[in-house]
Amino acid sequence: MAAILVVLHHATLIPQEARFLGYQPLHSFFFPGHMGVEFFFVLSGFIIMHAHADDLGRPERLGGYLWRRISRIFVPYWIVLAVLVPMYLLTGMGTADKRDWSYIAMSAFLVPQTSQPVLGVAWTLTHEVLFYAIFALCILSRRLLPIMMGVWISLILVNQYVWNLPFPGSFLLSLYNVLFILGIGCAWLLRRVTVPRAGLVLALGLAVVVTSWVLELSMQVRWDAQRFLFGASSVLIILGMAELERSGRLRVPSWLVLGGAASYGIYLVHAVVQSLILNATFRTAVGGMVPDWALFAALVVVPVAVGLAFHRVAEKPAIALFRALRPGHLAVWSRPRLLKGSA
Template identity: 35%
Template sequence: MGFANASAAPLAAPAAKPVFSSIQTLRGIAALLIVLMHLASMERAAGAGHVLLPDFFRHAYGGVDLFFVISGFVMVTVARGRYRSPTEARRFLARRAWRIYPTYWVYTSVLVAAIALSRGVSGFPYDAAQIAKSYLLLPQEKGPMLAVGWTLVHELYFYLVGALAIAFVPERRVAWFLLGWGALTSVAYALAPVDFSPWLTVIASPLTWEFIAGAMIALYAQRLPRALAPWCAALGAAGLFASFLVARELTSVHAAGALRAALYGPVSALLVLGMAAWEGRPGGLRLPALPVALGDASYSLYLSHPLIIFALVRVWRHGLTPWMHDASVIACIVACIVFSLASYRWLEKPLLAFGQRRLFPRLPPAPALQPA
């Protein structure tokens, strides 16, 4: 399994400010699960036979699905009080695009440069159309050059539909809009031909249900009885990890289809519901700064970790003793985390600040979640 073009990758760009520290922490956990999934897969594909990470982590694809639920939650939360306004919809789209594209372009360009240096211009495996679609995150059959970008293609679709809701739907009707969107997605998935076009693949994807679930959670999380919130979070976490064990026995679960959404989506939604309801009450859950910081850096972690793992694979080709292999895997995990924190601090955060300062008018902060 490679990273320059693979179908199993995750995350979306983090919001400029955490909505909840618990949700931001879940971002970090989801990103770390994806790192472990890719690293465990590459150990078995490119290592010398000795492996450190349990096979369990090869099936941690649910980190992607957790991200989609979180994205729906965040979108509805930041849109509160701004519905039925085409101006707010345009601002929403512009700011979301700025959060996704610049950092993604940097890491895609690093990948392009690395491929060009190693293979030469004549051996470059992508044509101009693939390069353009990759940079623009448009649907294409082979996926973006930086393979983890496939989830960002879905994110942009979510944001486009979300912007339509912000522009034209009264806030009190948002839940009905979401249910209608889910129904249309189900019909499209049921009627779509076996060989989807890239665009139809995104529009009819059952992964949209996960985004819708997160959006519904943002509307109704505070109606959950307070005593049930920790139990929901615990059951969601246990269910998510149990789903990785189930995935070991299901050969087709990693495709972005209904089976995957059914396996990972409900438990991810339960986890987000529990954490949001638990923290969103007076005297609720409070988390330390370190996991929240990892959540802040989750987008950088998501985009940069394939490049770091690529470098590790080149080291493995020289042959390592078992203990050296184990040390290299641990060092890779640490390097991914440290590099992502640095990337967030010195690349992603300044880019976001530039956008806030120069490109977009400041918006009032999104109101906290309240009972709908």
């Protein structure tokens, strides 16, 4: 569902370019769908802490942790880049920097830059990799976790409200990084307590989503407040759903399990597919004949379908192959089971 929210956001955002519609379709109603990114950040912090809590303070497990993180993030990402980069190099599509080899190399390894990576949506992955690196230090020493998270969140708040640092400080201390820490807090809490009235907690989280959506559409909430509202709603939704599933009160249909497993693939390919649809539409006479609602539907349905196919055909087998190639000296990795799907 979070992945589809992001697809809806970009189906609203990308068509407003002058070479396409020149405005946002459907009265910009789905623009707040970018809150799916905030949910993903909180969820990522939750999953990593839940999956690797027993690895904290055990340096011998660092190799397995890094191997799984690299396979989960980089392998599908590199497959998409293997298609996208030749398109830029051979067709002249995109801006000139997308054909600069140093820029391409930094994008491939998710090195933070002042501009977006070659694959635009990968800006979120640079934050993800930063979080993985910091969590890796906590695997080396368990006592570092509360210290590092406390210091990190304090510096982020100082940077946001007292002293704004230029890049790379603005990246290291971005307010987005707070969301990972909130996710860690969710996992820590669920390991220690039972969430009371989990259904009510989930309903409250969804109510905050609706409220935040309305406030953003009416432009009644600042950028920083949006991050906190979306972060709070994500925390409530994750706590409520995890407790409902753990207690056996939530059964996830198989088609939603598949959608969840494919969510990263959908996220990686959707904007590229949307751009291709828009270019194909507006470089021909078809552009002026397609109603906004039909174009918007195509910009949602087709990328999701391509993302599902990408997951089945490329992402899933490539990750399995990469993990099978793990060097023998890496420690055997294990994790408790709470939620269905892949971490």
